[in-house]
Amino acid sequence: MENAAGNWTMCPECRGQGKKSKGLSKKAQLLYRKALLECKTADGTGTPSVLPKAHLYPCQNCRGTGLIPAAAPPVPDMQTYPHIAIIGGGIGGVALAVACLHRGIPFTLYERDPDFHARSQGYGLTLQQAGKAIEALGISQLEDAVVSTRHLVHDPRGKIIGEWGARKWLDSNAELPEKRTNMHIARQSLRLALLKQLGGHDAVQWGHQLLDFTEADGGGINLRFLVDGEIKNVHAGLLVGADGIRSTVRKQLIGESTTPLCYLDCIVILGICPLAALDGIDTPLLDSATVFQTANGKERIYMMPYTANEVMWQLSFPMAQAAATALSAGGSGPLKEEACRRTQWHTPIPQIVAATPETRISGYPVYDRQLLSANLLEKAGSITLIGDAAHPMSPFKGQGANQALLDALALARSISKGCKSAGWIKTGIRKSVLAAFESEMLKRSAVKVKDSATAAGLLHSEIVLKEGNAPRGRCLKENK
Template sequence: MSEPHALIAGAGIGGLSAALCLARAGWRVSIFESAAVLEEVGAGLQLSPNASAILQKLNVIERLRGFSLTPKSIRVRRARDGATLSLMPLADAERRWGAPYLLIHRADLQRALLQAVAEEDAIRIHAGVAVAGFASGSDGVVAALRQGLLRLEASGDCLIGADGARSLVRAKLLGGGADSASFIKRTAWRALIDANRVAPEALRPESCLWLGREAHLVHYPLRGGAVVNVVAVLDESEAAPRPEEDWSRLGDPAVLAARFSSWHKAARSLLAAAQDWRKWPLIDRDPLPGWTAGRVALLGDAAHPMPPFLGQGAAQAIEDAAALGEALQATSDVPQGLAAYAAARRERADRVQRESRAQGRIYHLSGPAAFARDAALRALGGERLLARYDWLYRVRRN
């Protein structure tokens, strides 16, 4: 009996992780990526233990040495005066949760995944080829492909839509009316700053979170301390961006400086040191009624785009990939396996979406509500605050 064949739309972190998990489960995999060149894009992200444990099994973590940061703590600071509201210790993260807590640039993680994929004979990437449609039947699935002016087809045993928040696979699977991903009137401004342009405190091996009125700021060093990754998230009143502007626009530093003019000098100096800002609109959606239909399934942002306030976008896609591999390894009935994958993941992913939204509201409080939040953070203490993330970070044992 020939090995089963999976078609994957999208070569992002979710798609590449899914390909590796399926290959380890005995599947042949074809990945179709609409971009002709897999460029190094994005910004820093956290690999919390729930995700790094999976990447360890895939032999990807070892490839990140020299690029990732193992932070000693998460520091929460108040915007107006820079006061530390909480210091959450991470030195014991691996023993506490079962795997390392890492900070990494998205491009470095994608490169490591691509290297791992290149070593798998069972995986093929087709760049510059987009999935334009599909037909799913009892015996398999056929994907309609577009490569420039060419129209092609590919046949397989299942199709995985890992094609992002604006997923074509999702739109065709559920119908356009069910595709309610929306701009949440917040933007993330991202920059990488050379280490020689920042104050020494910005190079401490920690993730620093600043909380202010209708905005927050996150920064941490990357790539062996050569750069500092900075993300500033702002509430916005502007209209939703056009689809072609979904991922990256140039940001005007003067706008950012004005919005942070009342913040502590350390935060303002860090923002002023950035030479190039990219601005991303943030996308969210209500939990879907289902992730699968027959031989087609959604994964990552295609299934559950979420705001970044828990830092779980990439981590949840990686969790999806592991669950998908396990479910399809456990049965030869592909539709049953895909349904089992969705059943195993939906409740947890839905909770992460809800908690991310709530976290965003807490981060951007102002006035008396912000005062109460800050007092609660100080009273709770770093260790007890960290314990609130045990449900999320603890490695799930099968």
């Protein structure tokens, strides 16, 4: 949708949902009434009939995005919606702020870092299901994104043991799969694109470290921040923790001992290498449209386009937790040495690892947490979680950022829908909005968390070497 001004507001026909209801058919209504009548006349042992959900279809007015162009950003509607305190200026937090902006939902976005560049945020992301969510966040095109059309799996000698992607199917004259093509983008580039929707870096309250929060007597949440060495007190109608795997909000809300970090028995080393540093290396694997991985049943390296001129690699292998923690703490030098030692494989892997500047290398032990259950949040009142704060997962399925974006959009849409009448103030934000949102979020993300944890074992086992033109996850299912 053309939008020269770059401002958006929610579509009035679908109220920013992106979908509209066709309503229940007469047949469905009659069947429901019949079932309800039978339940009322029975001896009381039957199960009450549940009203079926109407079929939804994409809104034609906004082309399913939930947004239409606007001359200026919407004015926050302080009378209709609660003021939201968003903790965490990462992908999920900024995306939620953007989705709230478009719907006139008042918010303040807090980030503990002093500025955008304070910490290394250098790794790349693969956008899968969230590609459509990006459009619903007002971003029609990610200028820095790179699209991959080929995915290869090798053994250490360079033998291809698996291949898929658009080019594979086109070359074989086979029918293209319906699944969208993957987009790869630097995390900071996506974060910056989202911040531009908010008007830039000034939209974030930088340098705000959340200390704690309490329920306010008159409703809502009181928060305490440490800002430049001083205590700052603020009030919000709704608190959203988008502050990552070690979320301060989650720790106070649920407790660390209830769902502690779970070590997945492996470490990840990341690097970003400029293609210009690979002078003399001529290989189609570095055409900026190919993703490839190589594994030996223990170590596994994954390489993808980072930008048109850079490639990102992710090396992972099993390691005891104490050793992984020590290696990570040692910094980029020891991490690079370990990566070079373990990847003397086919070209161009050793050359890429060796040419990667130490300043572009990082590493960390891999963790997730036990899945949240709805009952752990049912007494949370005006507080909820999204992204890694709610459902952290390993990086091996590339789902962390995707799920965070989907969470953010779903929560903003739920607030817009659940607070459209003043009745929510009496029933409370949890009953009106959060309970249903969390139920959907936890159900959607649960399979991703489980699959990501499974992949942490699969990709470092002999199963990864099974020949087949399909993602390695399918090999595990075939071997069950």
